[in-house]
Amino acid sequence: MYQDWREEDSEAAMTSSSGYPRDSFGTDALWDTENFGMTPTSSSGIPQVSIPVQYPNNNGLLYQSQHGPWSAQTNNGMMDKDNYSNGNLENMVEKEHYEEMERAEPVVYANDENTNLLEAKSSVPAYQSTSGSNNFWNSNSYKAWNDNPTTLKSTEPMDNYMHLLDTPLPNYIDTKELCEKLTREIHNYNIFRQEFAKKVLNKGPQVLRNILKYPKPWNEIRYGRLNYIRIYNWLNLPLEKRLGILDTELPEKKCETSETLKVDPLNAPLPEYVNLDTNQRTERVTQELNTNKISWGEFAKNQQPIQESRDVNDEYNDQPLQISTNIGSSDDLDIPDSLLNSSYCDDYQYENQLLHSNTMYNQQRNSDTEDSNDQYSNQPHSSNGKPIDPYRQRSFQNGANFNGNSERHQSSHSVNFDKMARRRQTSPGMRSPSLDDVTYLDESYREISDEESSQSTSSSSADFKAVEYYEELLAAPRKIIDEAYRKSKAFHGTQATSPSDSQASSSTSDTEAFEYYEGLLAAPLPYDTALDTKILGDSILQELETKKIPQTIFARRVANRAQGTVSELLRNPKPWDCVKSGRGVYVRLFNWYQLPVEQRMEIVDKKINWPVPEKKKSADKRRSATEAPAKKKPRTEFHPVQKTALNIIFKENPMPSADVMAHIAQTLELDIRAVANFFQNTRKRTNDQMKRNRHPQNDYEDYQKENQQGDYY
DNA sequence: TGGGAGTCAATACT
DNA sequence: AGTATTGACTCCCA
Known part of the structure; x- marks a missing residue:
């Protein structure tokens, strides 16, 4: 039965037999072509589906905003608006699309001659997928597709820049700027706010939310500056530190009660990661207070951690004497540019982007179901204390073929599989431990470590060290950060060796090799890099097919997802910029794909029994070990009649109220x-489909399909 | 507290 | 036996 329930898309919609628009443009034929080559043939005049170009460094896949494909585009004159709108694609969709793009703010293109970010206005759609063979590489798709692209800007180069400065904490912080920047970072890196609030501010999520939403003018803050200082310090840390902080696993509490523990503010426990037992810490605090002219009283108040709680009152606890700024009125204030204004280092920033910027984005740190393996490595540092480009740090141990003409420096060791501190599901009702809890924490942490396992390279004390160290960074005034940073080299230096550093993968034990590969797969992407998920998916699909790699194995080992998930992911990838916390999988896929074949194959070798990547779930499972496992409702099998009815209703009203749904359920005799679930799933899948359809690439596919079916195969 | 995002995983399909 | 589909779930955020 065919139910065309989505007229909007129906001009090209092809609904599957089940009535769902699996692929509205029916592009599979095109994309799955056998000749959907691995080799870029750019010279032929025939428009063709582009294939990842085999660049020396990455197997040709998908690093945008650097060099390459875009230049071809630009040089060929294919990137300008006229060509775009008057060229091959002249249908309304395109135009509409283009206009959309135009409305969008600056898009940064890889080889835009214009080195000024702000001026790099969109003169092309983000996905240059119209014609020519080397297209489909995204420029900065993220920016282009984001609703508010202007706000998205690389900040890491600045951070490094800042880091090089021996700048004391300014006497003034433009809190608004600061918060805007943080908001961007949170967005860019998919940072889980609650985690940030907890680990950086040691506050509840509402506090952070309020700070971000209603930043108080610095001069009007009497109590609560510390929050801003911590944010400030965090933002100015090198990326790996920032991520490290967020990645640091706070000891799991034993008290699991969901009721919030009331903590006497006067006896508020310290954050887990604070160890006041060090003189050092006291010194730093003193320095900080001096530097910032913060009285001990103020400091003391602000240091009182707020219990984890969603209680909105938190913010008031936090800033008891806030001067009544009208909420949101900070706009009116004449706030001078602060040091945090990223514009002052645009050049630097841009340059860095071109050089493969230093930053990595934060992939998938939130989805708790899976990605305990998507780790961030603690990058070792060069001897001058300057952070080494994490990207460059990525090693391709066996990838001799990558080293030869690589522009990147590739260190001999790289991804450091820092087993430390994998974030665990934090439990509700968590509280901060007091000093008295230290022992207990230590124990519980050890427990965790043990369970966590086998290859753990860090001891609990190392974790505490890390935690303490990070705390120092966060609470420290700028001018001592560098010192701490330098000091940290020792700390991280000791952990910076990867198991298979010296030898290639094969001679190590399975576990070590596994860890090694896991590190490679989980390695983050360089900052500001967008993946063309469609190409990636197609490439991998083809790879699986030609190499006869079962999807199931691939899914488990490479993607660390279930087979069905990966199938869907590969077959119907979401445009990169529409992916929220799910980028991690794509990054894993990409990381796998860019490995040398031998390594690629080894990972999916059926004969090798790799340990199954750890699942974050374990935390949940452990926690609820005693409770009865929630049983899953058995799949409902909709009768075709029910299904049809539901689809019709959905078309009319995709979001029925509970009442209506109840009525529907009753009428259709359904649970x-x-x-x-039906509505939820259908909404989601419809939206996903629309996102995919919005992808200009699809327009191109459509175009190709219409105009030259099979011509170029 | 409801809706979206990301998944799992049963099971339909090839 | 491997892959695609899709109902059910979990986690987050607003």
Whole structure:
């Protein structure tokens, strides 16, 4: 039965037999072509589907905003608006699309001659997928597709820049700027706010939310500056430190009660990661207070951690004497540019982007289901204390073929599989431990470590060290950060060796090799890099097919996802910029794909029994070990009649109220949960489909399909 | 508290 | 036996 329930898309919609628009443009034929080559043939005049170009460094896949494909585009004159709108694609969709793009703010293109970010206005759609063979590489798709692209800007180069400065904490912080920047970072890196609030501010999520939403003018803050200082310090840390902080796993509490523990503010426990037992810390605090002219009283108040709680009152605890700024009125204030204004280092920033910027984005740190393996490495540092480009740090141990003409420096060791501190699901009702808890924490942490396992390279004390160290960074005034940073080299230096550093993968034990590969797969992407998920998916699909790699194995080992998930992911990838916390999988896929074949194959070798990558779930499972496992409702099988009815209803009203759903359920004799699930799933899948369809690439596919079916195969 | 995002995983399909 | 589909779930955020 065919139910065309989505007229909007129907001009090209092809609904599957089940009535769902699996692929509205029916592009599979095109994309799955066998000749959907691995080799870029750019010279032929025939428009063709581009294939990842085999660049020396990465197997040709998908690093945008650097060099390459875009230049071809630009040089060929294919990137300008006229060509775009008057060229091959002249249908309304395109135009509409283009206009959309135009409305969008600056898009940064890889080889835009214009080195000024701000001026790099969109003169082309983000996905240059119209014609020519080397297209499909995204420029900065993220920016282009984001609703508010202007706000998205690389900040890491600046951070490094800042880091090089021996700048004391300014006497003034433009809190608004600061918060805007943080908001961007949170967005860019998919940072889980609650985690940030907890680990950086040691506050609840509402506090952070309020700070970000209603930043108080610095001069009007009497109590609560510390929050801003911590944010400031965090933002100015080198990226790996920033991520390290967020990645640091706070000891799991034993008290699991969901009821919030009331903590006497006067006896507020310290954050887990604070160890006041060090003189050092006291010194730093003193320095900080002096530097910032913060009285001990103020400091003391602000140092009182707020218990984890969603209680909105938190913010008031936090800043008891806030001067009544009208909420949101900070706009009116004449706030001078602060040091944090990123514009002052645009050049530097841009340059760095071109050089493969230093930053990596934060992939998938939130989705708790899976990615305990998507780790961030603690990058070793060069001897001058300057952070080494994490990207450059990525090693391709066996990838001799990558080293030869690589522009990147590739260190002999690289991804440091820092087993430390994998974030665990924090439990509700968490509280901060007091000093008295230290022992207990230590124990519980050890427990965790043990369970966590086998290859753990760090001891609990190392974790505490890290935690303490990070705390110092966060609470420290700028001018001592460098010192701490330098000091940290020792700390991280000791952990910076990867198991298979010296030898290639094969001679190590399986576990070591596994860790090694896991590190490679989980390695983050350089900052500001967008993946063309469609190409990636197609390339991998083809790879699996030609190499006869079962999807199931691939899914488990490479993607660390279930087979069905990966199938869907590969077959119907979401445009990179539409992916929220799910980028990690794509990055894993990409990381795998760019490995040398031998390594690629080894990872999916059926004969090798790799340990199954750890699942974050374990934390949950452990926690709820005693509780009865929630049983899953058995799949409902909708009768075709029910399904049709639901689809029709959905078309009319995709978001029925609970009442309506109840009515529907009753009428169709379905479980209300099933009805709710249906709407939820259908909404989601419809939206996903629309996102994919919005992808200019699809327009191109469409175009190709219409105009030259099979011509170029 | 409801909705979106990301998944799992049962099971339909090839 | 491997892959695609899709109902159910979990986690987050607003």
